Amino acid sequence: MQVEQLxxxxxxxxxxxxxELPEDTLQRVAAAVDVRYFKAGSRILEFGQAAxxxxxxxxxxxxxxxxxxxxxxxxxxxxxxxxxxxLRNKRVRFPAAAIExxxxxxxxxPVFTELFESNEQFADYVEIEDRSRLRQVLSRREDANQLxxxxxxxxxxxxxxxxxxxxxxxxxxxxxTAEGVSSLLITAGDDEGEPDGAVPRIVGIITxxxxxxxxxxxxxxxxxxxxxxxxxxxxxxxxNQLVFEAMLRMLRNNVHHLPVxxxxxxxxxxxxxxxxxxxxRNSLFVVGNIFRQSSVDDLAALTGDVRxxxxxxVGEDANSRMIGAAMxxxxxxxxxxxxxxxxxxxxxPPVPYCxxxxxxxxxxxxxxxxxxxxxxxxxxxxDPARHDDYFKxxxxxxxxxxxxxxxxxxxxxxxxxxxxxxxxxxxxxxxFTDWIERPTPxxxxxxxxxxxxxxxxxxxxxxxxxxxxxxxKAKASPRFLACMARNxxxxxxxxxxxxxxxxxxDGRHTNTINxxxxxxxxxxxxxxxxxxxxxxxxxxxxxxxxxxxxxxxLPRGRGQDLHDALEFISMVRIRHxxxxxxxxxxxxxxxxxxxxxxFERKSLRDAFQxxxxxxxxxxxxxxxxxxx
Amino acid sequence: xxxxxxxxxxxGEAGEDDVHAVPxxxxxxxxxxxxxxxxxxxxxxxxxxxAGDTPLGEVPMVALDVETxxxxxxRDEIVSVGVVPMDLERIRSSAxxxxxxxxxxxxxxxxxxxxxxxxxxxxxAPDLGxxxxxxxxxxxxxxxxxHCRAIERGFLAAALRERIGEALAFAAIDTMExxxxxxxxxxxxxxxxLFDRSPQLSIRLADARARxxxxxxxxxxxxxxxxxxxxxxxxxxxxxxxxxxxxxxxWR
Numbered sequence: 089m090q091v092e093q094l095x096x097x098x099x100x101x102x103x104x105x106x107x108e109l110p111e112d113t114l115q116r117v118a119a120a121v122d123v124r125y126f127k128a129g130s131r132i133l134e135f136g137q138a139a140x141x142x143x144x145x146x147x148x149x150x151x152x153x154x155x156x157x158x159x160x161x162x163x164x165x166x167x168x169x170x171x172x173x174x175l176r177n178k179r180v181r182f183p184a185a186a187i188e189x190x191x192x193x194x195x196x197x198p199v200f201t202e203l204f205e206s207n208e209q210f211a212d213y214v215e216i217e218d219r220s221r222l223r224q225v226l227s228r229r230e231d232a233n234q235l236x237x238x239x240x241x242x243x244x245x246x247x248x249x250x251x252x253x254x255x256x257x258x259x260x261x262x263x264x265t266a267e268g269v270s271s272l273l274i275t276a277g278d279d280e281g282e283p284d285g286a287v288p289r290i291v292g293i294i295t296x297x298x299x300x301x302x303x304x305x306x307x308x309x310x311x312x313x314x315x316x317x318x319x320x321x322x323x324x325x326x327x328n329q330l331v332f333e334a335m336l337r338m339l340r341n342n343v344h345h346l347p348v349x350x351x352x353x354x355x356x357x358x359x360x361x362x363x364x365x366x367x368x369r370n371s372l373f374v375v376g377n378i379f380r381q382s383s384v385d386d387l388a389a390l391t392g393d394v395r396x397x398x399x400x401x402v403g404e405d406a407n408s409r410m411i412g413a414a415m416x417x418x419x420x421x422x423x424x425x426x427x428x429x430x431x432x433x434x435x436x437p438p439v440p441y442c443x444x445x446x447x448x449x450x451x452x453x454x455x456x457x458x459x460x461x462x463x464x465x466x467x468x469x470x471d472p473a474r475h476d477d478y479f480k481x482x483x484x485x486x487x488x489x490x491x492x493x494x495x496x497x498x499x500x501x502x503x504x505x506x507x508x509x510x511x512x513x514x515x516x517x518x519x520f521t522d523w524i525e526r527p528t529p530x531x532x533x534x535x536x537x538x539x540x541x542x543x544x545x546x547x548x549x550x551x552x553x554x555x556x557x558x559x560x561k562a563k564a565s566p567r568f569l570a571c572m573a574r575n576x577x578x579x580x581x582x583x584x585x586x587x588x589x590x591x592x593x594d595g596r597h598t599n600t601i602n603x604x605x606x607x608x609x610x611x612x613x614x615x616x617x618x619x620x621x622x623x624x625x626x627x628x629x630x631x632x633x634x635x636x637x638x639x640x641x642l643p644r645g646r647g648q649d650l651h652d653a654l655e656f657i658s659m660v661r662i663r664h665x666x667x668x669x670x671x672x673x674x675x676x677x678x679x680x681x682x683x684x685x686x687f688e689r690k691s692l693r694d695a696f697q698x699x700x701x702x703x704x705x706x707x708x709x710x711x712x713x714x715x716x
Numbered sequence: 717x718x719x720x721x722x723x724x725x726x727x728g729e730a731g732e733d734d735v736h737a738v739p740x741x742x743x744x745x746x747x748x749x750x751x752x753x754x755x756x757x758x759x760x761x762x763x764x765x766x767a768g769d770t771p772l773g774e775v776p777m778v779a780l781d782v783e784t785x786x787x788x789x790x791r792d793e794i795v796s797v798g799v800v801p802m803d804l805e806r807i808r809s810s811a812x813x814x815x816x817x818x819x820x821x822x823x824x825x826x827x828x829x830x831x832x833x834x835x836x837x838x839x840x841a842p843d844l845g846x847x848x849x850x851x852x853x854x855x856x857x858x859x860x861x862x863h864c865r866a867i868e869r870g871f872l873a874a875a876l877r878e879r880i881g882e883a884l885a886f887a888a889i890d891t892m893e894x895x896x897x898x899x900x901x902x903x904x905x906x907x908x909x910l911f912d913r914s915p916q917l918s919i920r921l922a923d924a925r926a927r928x929x930x931x932x933x934x935x936x937x938x939x940x941x942x943x944x945x946x947x948x949x950x951x952x953x954x955x956x957x958x959x960x961x962x963x964x965x966x967w968r
Contacts, residue, residue, distance in 0.1 A: 092798070092814040092939045123807035123943065125930070125950035147931040189929030191947060194806070 148190025
């Protein structure tokens with residue numbers, strides 16, 4: 089029979105997930121709908137009663153509760169509920185009540201079940217766990233911008249061309265010419281190789297430029313062994329890293345060729361020109377420009393370029409990781425250039441030092457609205473009386489310069505200008521030892537930011553050393569982990585959205601939400617605690633999650649959920665900053681629900697739910713006194 | 717349904733509409749079952765009705781709406797009928813029925829634009845007499861829920877009289893009348909008529925629905941209007957009655 093209930097059909101068609109259904113399926117569903125009215129204040133479902141239908145809110149508003157009576161969700165027109173019970177044991181799992189006069193459309197259990205089982209997209213959408221929907225959202229987005237999320241190995245056009253280190257420079261030149269390549273990997277077929285001897289060990293790389301600068305310009309004979317003129321201490325990338333990461337690695341290490349490895353075996357070599365050809369030039373241009381400026385004024389003039397670069401990346405559908413990494417490299421370059429300028433002004437440093445980036449820049453999760461968080465590690469020979477004037481001046485130049493360039497001063501005083509954070513290495517080691525071995529929640533609240541640290545300039549090995557110290561000590565200190573976990577629970581996500589409000593767990597409403605404070609920051613905090621517990625030395629939250637998943641301390645699938653939640657919340661935050669910039673407003677982290685699409689609200693709610701669940705797990709796992 | 721202006725003498729079509737003479741419907745149906753000549757009509761009456769003291773929560777109902785070519789049952793005719801079975805627990809939209817029927821006189825252009833039924837649809841449609849059995853089956857044993865019972869009663873009675881020479885009587889809950897009981901309770905005295913400028917609340921279907929938070933539906937489709945009426949009754953009962961209210965308080 090042809091569907092005649094046009095009101096029902098039209099309503100369903102206008103609402104997800106029905107709008108996506110094939111027309112004949114949609115008509116079949118619409119024809120199966122029954123209807124029920126509930127007065128405001130009346131109960132709709134009780135826990136444990138037989139689940140016979142799936143409910144779609146046609147008008148009004150409904151509250152869904154957990155079994156213990158706490159609010160789980162609040163729904164309005166187009167919202168749906170009841171799937172949990174239908175998919176489990178056909179008993180109602182989440183009680184429901186009408187909070188306004190409400191008209192409900194009821195889809196009978198057999199129709200719902202058939203739809204769920206036969207239509208994958210529909211099932212993904214209403215899946216029993218909210219997280220799957222978020223996964224779907226993110227993977228669809230990734231499909232849409234394959235270019236930006238391409239892996240390094242897509243750039244490898246041919247197998248690695250290799251040459252033994254005993255060969256001569258002339259052999260190398262002939263080989264490169266014959267193969268038409270601009271670089272060769274140099275191998276050692278010696279006893280240090282793998283036991284089976286099948287895989288040659290890569291000991292270096294030689295490029296066109298090496299032949300020019302290290303052989304011809306030096307006047308060395310053509311029969312010089314390639315091992316004499318190659319670059320050892322190889323910088324490589326794994327085949328499954330993002331093209332973007334390869335680009336950053338080249339920039340950081342000032343190399344133009346990167347061997348690509350898969351399980352330790354060379355797959356090929358990518359050159360900077362490959363990436364430039366392939367990738368957007370945006371952040372490369374900005375970074376290049378930073379290093380060409382010769383005064384703070386000139387650097388400050390680049391702020392507009394930085395923002396334009398950010399907006400362009402958002403427009404090109406870059407993911408949060410690329411944007412965070414690009415902004416961090418830009419921030420890092422500002423610091424490096426300012427330090428170069430400062431050293432030019434003040435003369436060479438009296439003792440070696442390492443300039444540190446902390447917080448989001450160290451995690452490579454920097455966005456447009458950001459504080460400067462930095463510190464200085466000085467050589468152990470540092471003598472305050474003789475040397476501190478220099479480093480104080482250096483710190484002042486850098487911090488003032490950063491403030492001019494759009495990185496506002498840290499309100500918590502975490503800057504190299506603060507004498508407490510301008511100390512010799514052994515003092516820093518003492519700080520970290522103290523924080524970890526004698527933890528107090530308050531103390532760690534102030535120092536938590538130091539557990540995201542990255543060396544930017546100078547003796548960056550010291551920063552690596554501190555990270556190793558933290559990784560070693562932290563996992564052995566349950567009290568420290570418990571304190572960090574406690575602090576990670578101080579900021580909680582909201583429950584979701586209702587009409588044009590943010591809805592808190594206790595049902596209160598607010599007008600705006602700070603996406604950093606209520607979303608990305610508590611997520612990063614939570615990930616950091618787990619990362620410290622498993623001894624991870626990674627800085628980036630996504631990389632930390634990889635280590636956490638490998639260590640297998642989370643319930644199955646939850647690591648990926650956290651990854652998805654972080655990506656989605658970050659992207660909402662990023663997109664809204666980009667919109668602010670496009671509209672000529674000063675970007676911030678506050679978002680008004682009325683500016684969120686229905687789709688964003690739904691997915692954000694899923695992400696908040698994942699965060700809330702993960703916080704509960706964190707609390708349970710790192711209880712003081714619980715052996716991990 | 718259609719009521720754009722004052723009803724043209726439709727009240728007179730059904731004499732039992734006198735408020736002071738609410739019939740004992742089951743008894744009336746028993747009489748009619750004995751006297752009806754048409755077999756379909758006889759079966760309809762023989763199906764009986766719940767007693768007047770039955771709690772509303774146990775009463776099987778069916779929402780009904782007819783679309784017509786105009787407002788005068790003596791001149792105008794039915795072009796479509798929609799029915800939606802229901803009770804207070806659930807409106808069985810999934811079991812609803814809708815018939816387009818061919819009027820014996822010509823459709824005028826104005827009514828075509830109102831209910832969206834075209835001449836070609838009507839030309840292909842059966843006569844009401846051909847679907848009468850199905851229609852009566854859908855109503856049998858149930859209390860009919862309508863918005864403005866005079867329309868449905870008047871037009872159905874006239875249509876049956878013309879086809880089988882007998883009228884149709886049915887027990888109805890009238891959502892418009894339930895609305896009037898609340899909003900038209902007191903006759904407005906001369907004082908109020910002089911000085912009370914507040915307009916009388918409309919008891920038309922869409923306006924009544926809006927007062928209960930029900931969504932706006934497009935009017936003038938027999939099935940949408942029947943559904944809209946069914947939802948309105950559930951809302952009225954939820955707000956003003958209970959599942960234990962005896963049926964006789966509502967039926968007319």
